[in-house]
Amino acid sequence: MLSVTPDGTVAKTILELAKEQGKSAGLIATSRITHATPAAFGGHCAAREDEDEIALWMLANEVDVLIGGGRRHFLPDSGTGKRTDDLNLLSKFEKLGWAVTDSFDALTTDGSAGICGLLANSHLPPAVNREYTLQDLTNEAIRRLSTNPRGFFLMVEGSQIDFAAHMNDEVRVVEELLDFEGAVAEAFEFAKADGNTLVVVVADHETGGLAIVGGSTDSNEAEIAWACNEHTGSPVVVYSYGPNSHLLGAHMYLADIPAIIALSWGETQFGPERKCLFLLSE
Ligand SMILES: [Zn+2]
Structure with a gap:
């Protein structure tokens, strides 16, 4: 289940809170952008497999920057599309004023209200086979989102670290982690210069x-x-940098993290359960 409570009630996501506050919002993933992690920020669904439904939510939420794979869930069931309801969500994004592209080189289209850059039909290729890095994608997203004086929320997922670990392929895990590390560096550099950005x-x-x-440190080999x-x-x-980062760490629930981000935005009652209350009251 994605961002719904067990009884099916829609639970507001941190991305939706950002939009509500007039901030810009972005999602980047190296998987399909409708895959579980970005989906849990951009929409609500009783079943993570219902990626057509998730794509609709991302349109409805007017996510300002969408970059990843999963193009097939935005196009009708003909050719490369896979949607069963015959809707063309990419033309709907275009009507909103979003630049829509399937190529990395066209991501830097300026002057558009938003960007929908779906660079593959399903997942993006593995890191070593991409002609762009997750850092490049993060850089472009921050460049766009940071023009909003009210601020922004951006979620970047190095989705394929998990894929490689499912395959027990440690070499690929390292390759995907290095790609992700570039995205972290990009966010950190921005936050350091900006001075008012929380990186988690x-x-x-x-x-x-x-x-x-x-293994041995002498031979530099690990078993x-x-x-x-x-x-x-x-x-x-959990690693963090910036305002309120002192509230993140020790043992905590993942669900507490958006509550702490929301706290930085002046929202003290975010989330269905307030497990982090003891932290906030200190
Ligand atoms: Zn997994």
Whole structure:
């Protein structure tokens, strides 16, 4: 389930709160932009598989910057499209004034109200096969979003770190992590110069139970082992920089993170459950 409570009630997302406050919002993923992580920010759905429905939400939410794969969920079921309702969401984005493109080189279209850059029908190619980096995409998104004097919210997912871990392919995990690291660097550089931007780096879960089980610092070799090829319950690390970053860390629920972002925007009652209350009251 994505951004709905167990009884099916729509739960406002941090992206929707941003839009409500007149901020700009962006989603970037190296998966389909309708895949679970970006979908949980841009829409609401009882089943993550219903990616046609998620695409509709992203249109309805007027997400200012959409960059990733998943073009097939925005086009009718003919040719490359896969939508079963025959709607062409890309022409609807164009009517809103968004620049719509399937090419990285055309992402820098200025003067448009927003950008819908769906660069692949399904997921983007693996990092080593892309002619652009996640850092390039993040740079373009920040360049656009940061022109809004009220501020912006941007979620960037290095989606394929998880894909590689499902395949227990440690080399690809490293390649995808390095690609993601560039996006973090880009966000950090902006935040450092801006002085009023919170950067949060976190995973939604660990995948594969990757562990270092041996090796030697002399030979610079690590022996690794995988526990499984599924998501695990291991805690993940949260890194942060900027205003209110002191509230992030120790042991906390992932659902507390948007509540802390909302706090920076003057919203003290964000989220259905306020598990982080003890933190905020300190
Ligand atoms: Zn996964």
